[in-house]
Amino acid sequence: MESVYEPYFDPDFDSLIERIHPPRVCIDNDTRQDCTLVKVDSANKHGILLEMVQVLTDLDLVISKSYISSDGGWFMDVFHVTDQLGHKLTDQSLIHYIQQALGAETRRGKGKGSEVETCLGWIVRPRPVSSTDYTAIEMTALDRPGLLSEIAAVLANLGCHVVSSVAWTHNDRAASIFYVEDVLSGGGPICYPERLSHVEKQLDNVVGAHHHHHQLPELGRSAAVRLSTPVGGRSQMERRLHQLMSAMDLGVYDWCCCCSGDGMTEEESRDIVRGSTSEVSIDIESCNERGYSVVNVRSKDRPKLLFDTVCTLTDMKYVVFHATVSSKASLAVQEYYIRHLDGCTLDTEAEKRIVTQGLVAAIERRASHGLRLDVCTGNRVGLLSDVTRVFREHGLSVASAEIGTRGERAIGSFHVTDVSGNEVDSKTVELVRREIGGTILEVQKIPAWLSRSSSCSSSSSSGSSVEKRPRFSLGGLLWAKLERLSNNLGSIRP
Template sequence: MLKSMEKLKVFHVTDQLGNKLSDESLIHYIKQALCPGRKGAGSESVRTCLGRLVGPRDVVVEHTALEMTGSDRPGLLSDISAVLVELGCQVVAAEAWTHNGRAACIIYITDAATGGAISDGARLAHVEEQLENVVGAHHLVAGNAGGGGGAVERRVRVAGPTESRTHTERRLHQLMFTDRDYEEATKVRKTKTDVSIESWREKGYSVLNVRCRDRPKLLFDTVCTLTDMEYVVFHAAISSRGSLAVQEYYIRHVDGCTLDTESERRRVTQCLIAAVERRVSHGLRLDVCTNNRVGLLSDITRVFRENGLSVSRAEISTRGDTAVGTFFVTDASGNEADHKTVESVSKEMGGTVLVINNSPTWVPTKPRSSAAASTSTEDRPRFSLGSLLWSQLERLSSNFGSIRS
């Protein structure tokens, strides 16, 4: 019984609107995806209640992947996509993040002429070289603007189709972590993410608490970051109340050590704040649905650029003859974009464009009572989510098995 309890993981989940799951096909997909040993696990896509597709498209294994990191600047995505068109490449999916003056994107491409993956080594090397020139453009200016005067690192990597490819969003976290986007995160602007680390010497754990605004994929972002930093989670308690999410982790490093030094704690704190805020969307949201064609991403981003708009985050995918994308845009200075400009751009792009103003990335569940609504969740005193569970289970075991990520 104790052995089974050590492996028990309980998740209370809702759909994207905060409601109980009722779609049997989605429930079946989740069960299949959580048990990869089952035949056909996760082999088909499922459409969620908001019309989004969930499925294997998150890891595009049959296409050539381009990974890029560097200094963020207005028009960067436009320059990249324009070069790809010139090189005879067609974008089938892409995702781009910006954070703390840095940018990372992963673009999946095919040969525009054949529609298949690009396997010629010489051609891939040429694509990589040309993109390196684009990502490296203006990097000296960006470096001087930061006050350091040193070289700003940028990186372009082309990878052919592979079955072992990492999930796209997790790979973006890894790219930005390697790019050290977290180093000045707490100094650039005041953060709404609170991270604290305490020691529980009696059990040999470090207790990590994260308090921030709730949103989809928050747990994914924090757990992936801890795993990539080589920390093992032995126990976790996660809760969301209204717009607030509280996460509590009992962790050790893979070598069995806890977070004992101030420098290590500061680094973990900075990295988790960055992991939470990389996905936070800044600017107006534009949802685009139009006919797919070669050069579509280049045309859309060119329209943004010509109208003085900058892309802070983007997600693009294609399904047959249809292309869908979500873009968060600001003005060239990173401030709120002018509404008239955005409306003009949406008309110029063609297709179906939905402009969403100040749309939250997460629609919280309504409070259970008026009394709950009158009390701000953020103002409530700190509490330990894990303490209740520990008090019940500690008498049964002096240790917990690790949660393998």
């Protein structure tokens, strides 16, 4: 048998530049009175911006402004952040965690670090979830009232304890990820192939039920259940949800294009694809003198908005070379100078349409719809099934959900509407609270970041649509600030 020799590549070669020039991180509480500046200076690589944003997103921090530059093989970024109560970051354990998490060793999985509690009560750990701890279940389906309740009931009956879960709905589609323990085996992941197959089959029967093809036939093929390896971090779960829902959207886009010339106008097909575009405005232009495509996004401001847009651009294989992000009152303005990973710009209308559709969907699918209800109680098997059953019995539909554990406690939040998607009646909410327990279920008050932004400008709150006002170029602001940004980052200490 002939021997085949292959060249040896050092697995650490790709991180050589990062090891020679490790990221420098500075937490600045002196420059601004209203926020903390998180400054990062690092060797550049594809996806580094998303890595930085993921760290801050996992910590439930609000990014009000950001200036980004990554030309010439170097990455510089400044984030203006607060917690969701509008406070600067003064907790030394949180500051230390950010410095470690944004450092090279932790991002390569070698940092030790310790866990930290966010302002919303979530526990964040620097190391990813181990595949030996839980079984991950990914599901996509047509949305319908009571779907989450049915899934949770099946998992409880099968002896699967839901440790954490995130679920989203958008444009009649639903995607969710569950981390479960096998109660019948005393905890840990589901290990036996026969049991894995049985759980997958039972869940597949639930998500595949009641599928109708009267409007969007391609959605009927999107129902799926898949058992996979867990991914680390809340933002990683949310990134995976974006990917799952984007895969479903592709089928809708293709179907709309095929039907646009057969009894459906182009405007009608565009409305189905883009959804509520009155709240999102996206323009894509060319910057020929510098060889970029410029993507301008205007939408309602909310937490994790930057993560959603950067995540979408990254997963669509676009590189962000420069960007500015800012928010004023309830309006968020983002401007990205991008190229495709292969160096090409957005030259065709088809390319621009795909990017526009992807960004609109990513922004809208996480927007809060309905009344937020928070749960905090002792952790036990079947808790998610019991809570969602009460929702279903009182005619409530779950628009989104996030559930997790903190020690022996289970914490989570649900955004609920009635079955028609309208606001929930206060009497119904009170009945639900009584049945679940008033100390367990609480109605979430308006977050501080939203109340502040709403009171800053009455004109911004007078309507739900994004006004198409004459806009200034954030790109010009970026180029003017780059020298100042470099000076600020020059004093960063490792």
